[in-house]
Amino acid sequence: MIVVNTITKTFGAYKAVDAISFTVKKGETVVFLGTSGSGKTTLLKMINRLIEPDSGEILISGRRITDQRPEDLRRKIGYVFQNNGLFPHYTIEENIGVVPRLLGWPADRITKRVTELMEKLRLSPAQYRGAYPNELSGGQQQRVGIARALAADAHVLLMDEPFGALDPITRASVRKDFKQLDELGSKTIVLVTHDIQEAFELADRIILMDGGRIMQEGTTDDLFLRPANQYVKDFFEGQRYIYDHFKNKQS
């Protein structure tokens, strides 16, 4: 469980995140939705201390994140980047195994885990194990990025626009395979996106942000059918097609 308590972050005179509080329950997937500059990525990076807040506190499983060394904290949190963030000088196997290696897992356990994840994410281990990131397509690279975040069995997964850099067809296929991962069942996931369809498809709960503040939080139906204010209403205006499509798929 992640508890975020009135955190604020300013860059110079610019308030990126303005006294925000929320809770993500264990096993829940919360999607932060918003335009560029809404503060959602800053928020995400404060959860694993890539950015330190000016004030407020964050607890994971009841423990303040500032009570531990940042690297220990981060090794227990999976992180997926928009532009995959793979190490260009590491093979696919080394990229996926990077956190287990930092944690000191034995070599055979790492190999086994890497093979397992590659199969789950439809990357042929025989073909790609020794390849380098630049030898893979964009979709494949993103699959590796996801595998890397899952490798050490972290309970918390942070995802920063994980499918945002992919073309629509690849995006749909990677997202589909991601959703079907059995690994996700028990994970607490915070995902940031500006893609409404993605938010609808993946979220247990959506938090819509603007200007560093929360505009509304709730289910897809809550936000779409019962907007709390004019901003939320405007945000979803003209998106009925996506909502209907989502509902059809659900039923």
Add this chain to the structure above:
Amino acid sequence: MHQQSAKLLQQTIQHIGLTFISLLIAVLIGLPLGIYISRNKKAAGFVLGFAGVLQTIPSIALLGFLIPLLGIGPLPAITALFLYALLPVIRNTYTGIIGVDPGVKEAALAMGMTATQRLFKVDLVLAFPVIMAGIRTATVINVGVGTLAAYIAAGGLGEFIFGGIALNNTNMILAGAIPAALLAILLDLLLSLVQHTGSRKRRVMIGVLPLLLLVFSSFYVLPFGRTRLLAGFTPEFMGRRDGDIGLREVYGLNIHTVVISDAVMYKAIYNHKLDVISGYSTDGRLKAYDLLVLDDDRRIFPPYYAAPVIRTEVLQRYPELAPVLNKLSGRINDSVMTLLNYRAEYLNQPPEQIAREFLVSQGLYQGPRGGRKGVIRLGSKIFPEQYILTDMYAMLISGFTDLEVESKTGLGGTKICFEALIHQQIDMYPEYTGTALLAILQPPAVLSARLAGNRDSVYRYVADRFQSDYHLTWLEPIGFNNAYALMMRRSQAQQLKIRTISDLTKYLKNDK
């Protein structure tokens, strides 16, 4: 020939060693410094600026600064090369690390790497090609600047290059320059292979590189410490029959020798860095540093008696000229000339003042008559002794004849003065018999060996040939002999009871 190729190999190996020792030190210091400033941007400007300023100091000047601090030999040479190698190493380390994709850097942190883990596992590995490019630049710079090490007795391929320049021997220049160029190209190629290893082998290469630097560094065998006395000879002296070669063949002199430029040689012997040097017998520094000229008892150094050389045609047109110019004859011996040079070089008195005061003291000075009968154009080579002599002749001519004088001083070396004379650009200049014999007439070795040692026979031979071949007349010798000479500190020579070159040879033989 065989001896020369062995020497070439030795110099090449020395050169590689010199290049890589300084490179190794530059990497050991520049790499951490580059890493440091990539994290402290405030320090970056200062450090890069400072290293940049070092880079702009001309290499000769840098060596000049270092000699008072570090003396001569490998230490100042390596220090200078190290300073030149520093900027490319620091700058490329800095640029390389700064240039790593910020997304990848952030990912490294997000995965839970510590700052140190990120540095070694990510930043340095990804910056490696850029850092290597810096090391390549530094290597090529070092191979080039390393040739200057020959000026300060640190060896390397510069010995051939500067010897060749001094002797006007193109083959000798190329014997140093071609290997130096090839070395630069080869090392650059080798390092570019290291630089462009793909990700797969890069981690191996990062391990190999320090090993490579160490192995090459060990090539440098310090060129010091065999016989008890150490000699420093100019590159020119090393290659001459009336120089190092003659010393070995005629005297059987066996002394450990380093090559050094004459600009720093006198200072080095004064500071006990050298014990024997090859100098010029009327150099003002003989007096300044209290050096003793060893007697050339087997006469390998041909006499270099100075006398005015003048176009015969001019003498015929103005018959009054010869007696006036000959007034100086026999007036200046070696020690007088040394003193005059000392006043110019060390007391920084203008040559014109030295010339006038000397003429006054000899009762030879008369104020200019302001005659308009004709113009005599005087030339001189580009060093103080020649300026002083030319000024004396100018004063004699304008004081004792109705002729005008036009001075064209500072005509570079022998070749330029002589060409100017035979092409009637000047009418006269002071020349030395030995120079005329060996540099201009260049008679067969047998003949010059027979002439060498005898002041009068050399003078007669030179005067006859100049008259018949070039219509130039040698007037009477001034009296002093500015010849090559071996010299030692007076105190040490007296202590070891060495007065002649034979004494020195004997001392070295017994010393072993």
